Amino acid sequence: xxxxxxxxxxxxxxxxxxxxxxxxxxxxxxxxxxxxxxxxxxxxxxxxxxxxxxxxxxxxxxxxxxxxxxxxxxxxxxxxxxxxxxxxxxxxxxxxxxxxxxxxxxxxxxxxxxxxxxxxxxxxxxxxxxxxxxxxxxxxxxxxxxxxxxxxxxxxxxxxxxxxxxxxxxxxxxxxxxxxxxxxxxxxxxxxxxxxxxxxxxxxxxxxxxxxxxxxxxxxxxxxxxxxxxxxxxxxxxxxxxxxxxxxxxxxxxxxxxxxxxxxxxxxxxxxxxxxxxxxxxxxxxxxxxxxxxxxxxxxxxxxxxxxxxxxxxxxxxxxxxxxxxxxxxxxxxxxxxxxxxxxxxxxxxxxx
Amino acid sequence: xxxxxxxxxxxxxxxxxxxxxxxxxxxxxxxxxxxxxxxxxxxxxxxxxxxxxxxxxxxxxxxxxxxxxxxxxxxxxxxxxxxxxxxxxxxxxxxxxxxxxxxxxxxxxxxxxxxxxxxxxxxxxxxxxxxxxxxxxxxxxxxxxxxxxxxxxxxxxxxxxxxxxxxxxxxxxxxxxxxxxxxxxxxxxxxxxxxxxxxxxxxxxxxxxxxxxxxxxxxxxxxxxxxxxxxxxxxxxxxxxxxxxxxxxxxxxxxxxxxxxxxxxxxxxxxxxxxxxxxxxxxxxxxxxxxxxxxxxxxxxxxxxxxxxxxxxxxxxxxxxxxxxxxxxxxxxxxxxxxxxxxxxxx
Amino acid sequence: xxxxxxxxxxxxxxxxxxxxxxxxxxxxxxxxxxxxxxxxxxxxxxxxxxxxxxxxxxxxxxxxxxxxxxxxxxxxxxxxxxxxxxxxxxxxxxxxxxxxxxxxxxxxxxxxxxxxxxxxxxxxxxxxxxxxxxxxxxxxxxxxxxxxxxxxxxxxxxxxxxxxxxxxxxxxxxxxxxxxxxxxxxxxxxxxxxxxxxxxxxxxxxxxxxxxxxxxxxxxxxxxxxxxxxxxxxxxxxxxxxxxxxxxxx
Numbered sequence: 001x002x003x004x005x006x007x008x009x010x011x012x013x014x015x016x017x018x019x020x021x022x023x024x025x026x027x028x029x030x031x032x033x034x035x036x037x038x039x040x041x042x043x044x045x046x047x048x049x050x051x052x053x054x055x056x057x058x059x060x061x062x063x064x065x066x067x068x069x070x071x072x073x074x075x076x077x078x079x080x081x082x083x084x085x086x087x088x089x090x091x092x093x094x095x096x097x098x099x100x101x102x103x104x105x106x107x108x109x110x111x112x113x114x115x116x117x118x119x120x121x122x123x124x125x126x127x128x129x130x131x132x133x134x135x136x137x138x139x140x141x142x143x144x145x146x147x148x149x150x151x152x153x154x155x156x157x158x159x160x161x162x163x164x165x166x167x168x169x170x171x172x173x174x175x176x177x178x179x180x181x182x183x184x185x186x187x188x189x190x191x192x193x194x195x196x197x198x199x200x201x202x203x204x205x206x207x208x209x210x211x212x213x214x215x216x217x218x219x220x221x222x223x224x225x226x227x228x229x230x231x232x233x234x235x236x237x238x239x240x241x242x243x244x245x246x247x248x249x250x251x252x253x254x255x256x257x258x259x260x261x262x263x264x265x266x267x268x269x270x271x272x273x274x275x276x277x278x279x280x281x282x283x284x285x286x287x288x289x290x291x292x293x294x295x296x297x298x299x300x301x302x303x304x305x306x307x308x309x310x311x312x313x314x315x316x317x318x319x320x321x322x323x324x325x326x327x328x329x330x331x332x333x334x335x336x337x338x339x340x341x342x343x344x345x346x347x348x349x350x351x352x353x
Numbered sequence: 354x355x356x357x358x359x360x361x362x363x364x365x366x367x368x369x370x371x372x373x374x375x376x377x378x379x380x381x382x383x384x385x386x387x388x389x390x391x392x393x394x395x396x397x398x399x400x401x402x403x404x405x406x407x408x409x410x411x412x413x414x415x416x417x418x419x420x421x422x423x424x425x426x427x428x429x430x431x432x433x434x435x436x437x438x439x440x441x442x443x444x445x446x447x448x449x450x451x452x453x454x455x456x457x458x459x460x461x462x463x464x465x466x467x468x469x470x471x472x473x474x475x476x477x478x479x480x481x482x483x484x485x486x487x488x489x490x491x492x493x494x495x496x497x498x499x500x501x502x503x504x505x506x507x508x509x510x511x512x513x514x515x516x517x518x519x520x521x522x523x524x525x526x527x528x529x530x531x532x533x534x535x536x537x538x539x540x541x542x543x544x545x546x547x548x549x550x551x552x553x554x555x556x557x558x559x560x561x562x563x564x565x566x567x568x569x570x571x572x573x574x575x576x577x578x579x580x581x582x583x584x585x586x587x588x589x590x591x592x593x594x595x596x597x598x599x600x601x602x603x604x605x606x607x608x609x610x611x612x613x614x615x616x617x618x619x620x621x622x623x624x625x626x627x628x629x630x631x632x633x634x635x636x637x638x639x640x641x642x643x644x645x646x647x648x649x650x651x652x653x654x655x656x657x658x659x660x661x662x663x664x665x666x667x668x669x670x671x672x673x674x675x676x677x678x679x680x681x682x683x684x685x686x687x688x689x690x691x692x693x694x695x696x697x698x699x700x
Numbered sequence: 701x702x703x704x705x706x707x708x709x710x711x712x713x714x715x716x717x718x719x720x721x722x723x724x725x726x727x728x729x730x731x732x733x734x735x736x737x738x739x740x741x742x743x744x745x746x747x748x749x750x751x752x753x754x755x756x757x758x759x760x761x762x763x764x765x766x767x768x769x770x771x772x773x774x775x776x777x778x779x780x781x782x783x784x785x786x787x788x789x790x791x792x793x794x795x796x797x798x799x800x801x802x803x804x805x806x807x808x809x810x811x812x813x814x815x816x817x818x819x820x821x822x823x824x825x826x827x828x829x830x831x832x833x834x835x836x837x838x839x840x841x842x843x844x845x846x847x848x849x850x851x852x853x854x855x856x857x858x859x860x861x862x863x864x865x866x867x868x869x870x871x872x873x874x875x876x877x878x879x880x881x882x883x884x885x886x887x888x889x890x891x892x893x894x895x896x897x898x899x900x901x902x903x904x905x906x907x908x909x910x911x912x913x914x915x916x917x918x919x920x921x922x923x924x925x926x927x928x929x930x931x932x933x934x935x936x937x938x939x940x941x942x943x944x945x946x947x948x949x950x
Contacts, residue, residue, distance in 0.1 A: 168514035183679025235806030251774030297788035340526035
């Protein structure tokens with residue numbers, strides 16, 4: 001073997017851009033690695049810039065006025081909400097896609113958003129507009145999150161364990177439950193008065209301006225904990241994404257790990273949906289871009305890049321649409337639009353699923 | 354090189370046409386009008402009659418009762434029959450073309466595309482007529498379904514359950530588009546309401562276009578055999594002398610026309626195309642030719658039944674039939690999936 | 701050794717595997733042959749604990765495959781299936797590196813790197829080690845997968861039809877590698893093979909299966925008998941003496 005090595009080094013290595021030392025790295029060449037760090041820095045920088053812009057730019061109130069800070073504070077709330085959304089969607093989608101070995105589906109498929117819409121519409125429908133407006137506060141929030149996680153647990157536990165556990169089946173059933181709930185929600189929506197409908201509409205599209213900072217002290221630690229957990233499971237995730245058989249061959253308990261990971265994903269998705277409303281294709285867009293920007297299989301590198309992209313995307317979008325185009329409510333929809341476009345493009349160019 | 358190759362195909366999810374014994378086939382060919390079938394037809398006619406006489410308006414004692422009967426009840430029942438047949442049969446065709454039993458126009462995005470078409474029509478033309486709406490819906494359905502079929506042909510799929518998942522995702526993308534359009538252009542609630550399929554507004558003058566479905570049905574019956582061959586995949590079909598591409602285009606057109614008309618006149622009618630063909634083939638096996646009449650009839654029966662339910666459940670208020678179909682359909686779909694998983698070869 | 705006792709598996713009412721009773725001794729290559737549907741892959745999967753059996757017991761080196769912790773099993777037993785699709789961008793070296801997971805859990809030590817290099821060189825993948833898997837030919841990819849499982853350095857290596865999609869030259873190459881691995885590294889390799897002649901040339905023992913049962917188990921000479929093989933494969937097979945040993949002609 002040493003003769004081989006000396007032969008290789010004598011020939012000046014195989015390919016100048018590929019590594020010549022015989023060590024395994026997450027990237028296949030120094031060039032790739034350098035590109036990764038550069039992109040990561042760029043995205044983070046853009047995110048930070050956009051954040052500063054969001055907070056300070058075009059503040060209608062002068063710096064020394066007493067109402068300056070409140071404005072800043074309100075904007076800060078929106079920024080924190082964006083941070084949470086970026087964290088949740090980026091980590092949840094990347095994890096979910098790895099675990100299902102499929103880069104086309106997103107965890108939103110599991111019906112969180114349908115459940116969320118269903119709860120919101122249901123309250124409005126059954127109890128009236130005042131009840132919906134009053135359905136806020138920590139209690140209500142955790143009821144929603146709790147309901148979603150419970151549903152996920154049932155779905156995963158029932159459909160993934162036992163002799164006939166099948167991931168795709170579980171996904172499909174999750175989707176159908178979502179569709180069923182959508183049917184009922186749609187029906188309820190139809191019965192609403194137009195004013196009630198508008199009230200509902202704003203809640204049903206993802207919007208950071210809706211976020212209630214009251215929840216932050218609970219949500220932030222929860223999300224951070226979950227995200228860190230996933231990050232430190234990167235090695236296991238790497239193996240799990242090789243598929244059930246290979247993972248089992250390497251001694252990883254596939255089912256137990258998958259269920260645990262999916263629960264973490266559920267926590268993230270439930271939290272972000274309850275906090276900000278549904279953002280179906282945002283995660284997909286972020287994940288897709290991360291795989292391009294981080295040409296590696298290693299989640300230790302994909303996760304941070306995904307977060308950076310998600311955060312910069314969200315903040316920049318809001319900044320542009322808020323300050324440059326003067327519109328705020330449409331941001332969520334526009335992001336969904338681009339995410340949807342990305343999805344269509346990926347679908348039409350895919351070779352194998 | 355770009356072929357639709359399905360690895361690890363679970364046996365139930367693929368039509369087992371190859372298992373059909375040629376003798377069996379010709380026997381069944383003659384026996385469409387078997388006793389069970391006749392019973393089914395009679396039941397459906399019975400349901401139709403029930404439908405004619407269900408409703409809030411008292412047609413017996415009111416003066417214009419008879420008029421109402423002709424203006425709303427009869428058209429409504431006819432519309433039900435035609436829609437049921439249409440959706441069930443387009444579901445069957447979709448199964449054939451995609452070689453997958455878990456798909457149907459509402460789970461591959463066709464209806465969402467039709468919805469997008471309607472949005473565009475409302476956008477571009479103020480106060481569009483029914484014909485205009487229908488045309489828009491049909492055109493967009495055609496494009497949408499083509500995209501999906503195209504996608505299927507170019508991608509290697511490793512699990513047949515992925516197909517409906519992708520289809521549904523595609524549908525959500527399109528409906529996100531539609532939502533965006535409605536929000537951006539500040540369209541009213543009524544546009545979103547198209548999606549709620551309901552037969553309540555059906556009356557004379559509104560539903561006649563559904564009769565086109567009869568033509569669609571006839572074409573399907575005529576092309577049944579060739580469509581079956583298409584279901585065996587491009588290679589097999591071509592070597593058997595069938596022009597695969599043209600057939601796919603035809604299938605696509607039939608689906609788009611049927612779904613487009615139904616979308617414009619009635620709205621979204623979910624799950625019918627999935628449940629009815631699956632239940633029929635669970636009971637009778639996979640022979641398209643003889644399943645077709647059954648699918649047709651069962652489709653009519655199911656939707657009539659659901660509509661009667663919709664009218665009766667919350668009298669005097671009417672529930673839209675799509676809610677009933679959506680909820681019941683979801684439950685039945687899940688049951689079908691679960692039933693199959695027991696017979697899957699799994700680790 | 702691999703000890704199978706009364707292992708059974710039911711698929712549907714008509715399809716069943718077993719009862720299987722066999723002891724596969726350590727070291728060397730044992731081939732599993734038989735017609736389609738004989739249950740070869742199923743048996744392999746059951747040994748490799750990727751498939752649960754409905755009845756019976758399988759022990760590998762004394763460890764029961766259903767009750768022993770998966771991680772412990774991963775240090776003595778590895779299995780490679782026929783179809784392997786990896787979605788992520790993996791280079792050859794990274795893939796082979798995964799074979800060290802049961803020991804280092806993803807954090808590769810210098811020792812691990814040496815071992816990875818060893819197997820990459822053994823399978824002549826050195827020049828390709830930094831290429832992505834989808835940039836390789838089918839044969840090269842197959843070598844990479846096999847290198848991965850061998851890198852796991854388990855005593856027992858189970859391979860399900862590793863020669864599929866390989867042309868003659870590559871298939872010969874693969875079998876040569878496996879033979880060397882069995883000799884140089886002292887592994888016990890159990891391969892499912894379709895081609896009896898490959899089995900005959902490279903195995904130490906052959907196990908023939910039919911209709912979900914073990915029909916015969918013995919040395920190459922014992923199994924390469926015309927009546928036996930004709931019966932198992934349900935077609936006329938003649939045995940002639942070739943330059944490398946007995947050859948089946950059909």
